[in-house]
Amino acid sequence: MNSPQQAQKRPLAVLQKAITKKATVRLKTDVEYRGRVSNVDAFMNLILEDAEEFEGxxxxxxxxxxxxxxxxxxxxxxxSSL
Amino acid sequence: MNSPQQAQKRPLAVLQKAITKKATVRLKTDVEYRGRVSNVDAFMNLILEDAEEFEGxxxxxxxxxxxxxxxxxxxxxxxSSL
Amino acid sequence: MNSPQQAQKRPLAVLQKAITKKATVRLKTDVEYRGRVSNVDAFMNLILEDAEEFEGxxxxxxxxxxxxxxxxxxxxxxxSSL
Amino acid sequence: MNSPQQAQKRPLAVLQKAITKKATVRLKTDVEYRGRVSNVDAFMNLILEDAEEFEGxxxxxxxxxxxxxxxxxxxxxxxSSL
Amino acid sequence: MNSPQQAQKRPLAVLQKAITKKATVRLKTDVEYRGRVSNVDAFMNLILEDAEEFEGxxxxxxxxxxxxxxxxxxxxxxxSSL
Amino acid sequence: MNSPQQAQKRPLAVLQKAITKKATVRLKTDVEYRGRVSNVDAFMNLILEDAEEFEGxxxxxxxxxxxxxxxxxxxxxxxSSL
Amino acid sequence: MNSPQQAQKRPLAVLQKAITKKATVRLKTDVEYRGRVSNVDAFMNLILEDAEEFEGxxxxxxxxxxxxxxxxxxxxxxxSSL
Structure with a gap:
């Protein structure tokens, strides 16, 4: 097993590496944003470029x-997978 | 990949750089405020100048x-993009 | 860009400087309190003097x-602006 | 402006000084408790003595x-003011 | 005024001292548990012994x-008061 | 009174000692899980073995x-008591 | 009893070890995702591969x-058990 510090960063690290990739961000309200993730931080605050909003x-x-x-x-x- | 410390600041850093720019702040209640962002902090507390409120x-x-x-x-x- | 520590304090610093000024505090429930802000802390806990409550x-x-x-x-x- | 550490304590410090004073504690549910505040902490956990509950x-x-x-x-x- | 560190512990300290006393724990859902508090921690996690649940x-x-x-x-x- | 650090661990320590015991975990939604607690952490994240779900x-x-x-x-x- | 630090990691450690295993992730909304857990962090942020969504x-x-x-x-x- 990896160290807890490594474990703690991984899903966010995957998002970090996904920068410039297309992504769909589903919100708790079920609204979706699609666009390129240009950055993300430890709170999962995300910057999306050329974002489109989808409802239903x-x-x-x-x-x-x-x-x-x-x-x-x-x-x-x-x-796409990384 | 960047250091976690850098990663953690980025979306907020973009907001910081956006100071004096026009922005739309959409709340969880779907109310919107439009105005110039004159400052922002790590909690995304925002100061808006000449703010207008939009509902629907x-x-x-x-x-x-x-x-x-x-x-x-x-x-x-x-x-506008930065 | 400013240091993160400075950035983190700003909207709250503006509130701090607003002490003795009249302010309207809108709650998430849409109730409003109007009065003089006599103090505020990092959680945005606020002391209002001569507060009036407005609903609708x-x-x-x-x-x-x-x-x-x-x-x-x-x-x-x-x-009023500061 | 005061130091952030001072700023952070003030509304709670006012509550601390209010100990033994009568107070009304309004909850988010709109229920009210009235009584003497015998203590309070940084989370605004409060001890009320001789508390009465009011609804509507x-x-x-x-x-x-x-x-x-x-x-x-x-x-x-x-x-009463302090 | 007492030091902030003392202030921060008091309501919880009162609960700590109440150990073995009978208490009523009202939840946010308005369900009540009555029993002896056998322990409590800083999050107000509570151990109740011989607990009874009351609704309405x-x-x-x-x-x-x-x-x-x-x-x-x-x-x-x-x-009972302490 | 015990030290705050001791106080902070107790209800969770009781859960820790309950490992391998049968327990009922009631959720905020009123769904219940019954099973053996095989571990628990400081957030009250729980591992249940042979878990059964009960609704109503x-x-x-x-x-x-x-x-x-x-x-x-x-x-x-x-x-069972410990 | 184990040290608090060990206790704190366990349910997450179990998830860590479950990497590459099939898992069902039930959300608070009762939607379910099924897939292989390829990683997890201390907030229980999870990466699922080949995920399927189930409603009802x-x-x-x-x-x-x-x-x-x-x-x-x-x-x-x-x-499967680990």
Missing amino acids: GRLSANYGRVIVRGDNVLYVKLE | GRLSANYGRVIVRGDNVLYVKLE | GRLSANYGRVIVRGDNVLYVKLE | GRLSANYGRVIVRGDNVLYVKLE | GRLSANYGRVIVRGDNVLYVKLE | GRLSANYGRVIVRGDNVLYVKLE | GRLSANYGRVIVRGDNVLYVKLE
């Missing part, structure tokens, strides 16, 4: 750059 | 300077 | 000195 | 000594 | 020893 | 080993 | 790699 699977808005507060996040789905 | 896309109030507690924030959208 | 824009109660727990706060609006 | 402005229960967990608190109103 | 003032269950997670607690009422 | 007192599912996130816990009832 | 026991979506924010988790069920 339907495109509901186009954003430019949006900074999502991490505590709203349900999951982040990466479009 | 409709202007509902004009504020001067307003300090929004960070835990209410869903996302911050920057009007 | 209507004066609903007069308080003397009231200490509002910070986690209830949606925003603080300062009556 | 009506006395609903008499308690002896009650320890209220701070995270339930909306505000504390001090009966 | 009616005895709804008998428990032996129950460990209540502190974040569910609204207040703890001590049956 | 009725067995609703059989699990093998389940790791319950501590923040969902209302209480843990130990089947 | 019915397969509702297929995901590739998904990073679930830990605070949404109700429990993690491991398909």
Whole structure:
């Protein structure tokens, strides 16, 4: 088993490495944002570029750059494996 | 990959650099505030100048300077890329 | 960009400097308290003097000195710029 | 401006000094407890002596000594200025 | 005024001293547990012995020893002053 | 009175000692899990072995080993005193 | 009894060791994700590979790699004992 310090960083480290990749960010409210993750921090605060908002699977808005507060996040789905 | 300390600051650093820029702050309640971000801290507490409140896309109030507690924030959208 | 430590204090520092100024404190429940901010701390716990409570824009109660727990706060609006 | 450490203690320090004074503790649920604050801590956990419970402005229960967990608190109103 | 460190411990210290006393633990859901507090910690996690559960003032269950997670607690009422 | 550090560990220490004992874990949603506690940590994250799920007192599912996130816990009832 | 530091890591350590095993992640919303846990951290943030989403026991979506924010988790069920 790895050290706790390593363990603690991993899912966030995967997100870090996913920078510039396309991702879907599902919020606890079930709204989704799709875009390129240009950065993320330890709270899962995320910067999305060229973000699109989807509600009920339907495109509901186009954003430019949006900074999502991490505590709203349900999951982040990466479009391609790393 | 960057050091965890760098990673942890980034989305907030982007907000910091956005000072004096126009931004839209969407709250978890779906109310929006639009104005210039004059400062932000690690909790995403934000100072907005010349803030306007929108509900359902409709202007509902004009504020001067307003300090929004960070835990209410869903996302911050920057009007122009940095 | 400023040091993270400076950044972290700013919105609260603005509130600190606002002491003795009139302010409106909007809670997450949409109740509002208006009064003079006589102090504030890092959790946004606030002391309001001569506080008035408004619900739906209507004066609903007069308080003397009231200490509002910070986690209830949606925003603080300062009556005059600093 | 005062040091952050001083700023951080103030609303709680006011509560500390209010010990033995009559106070009204309004909870987030809108229930109120009235009694003498015999102590308080950094989480706003409060000890009330001779506490009375009010719901909708009506006395609903008499308690002896009650320890209220701070995270339930909306505000504390001090009966007399300090 | 006492040191902040002393202040921070007091309501919990009172609970600590109440060990073996009868107490009523009211939860945020308005369910009540009555029993002897055999221990408590800084999160207000509580061990109750010979605990009885009341809903709407009616005895709804008998428990032996129950460990209540502190974040569910609204207040703890001590049956006798200390 | 004991030192604060000792006080802080006690209810969790009791849970620790309860390892291999049968326990009922009631969640905030009123769902219950019954099984042997094979471990617990400071967040009250619990490992239950041979866990059964009950809803409204009725067995609703059989699990093998389940790791319950501590923040969902209302209480843990130990089947026998320690 | 073990040291508190050991105690604190155990349920998460079990999850760590479960890496590459099949698991069911039940969320607080009762949605379930099934897949291989490829990593987990101290907040119970989880990386699931080949994740499937189930609502009401019915397969509702297929995901590739998904990073679930830990605070949404109700429990993690491991398909086989370790």
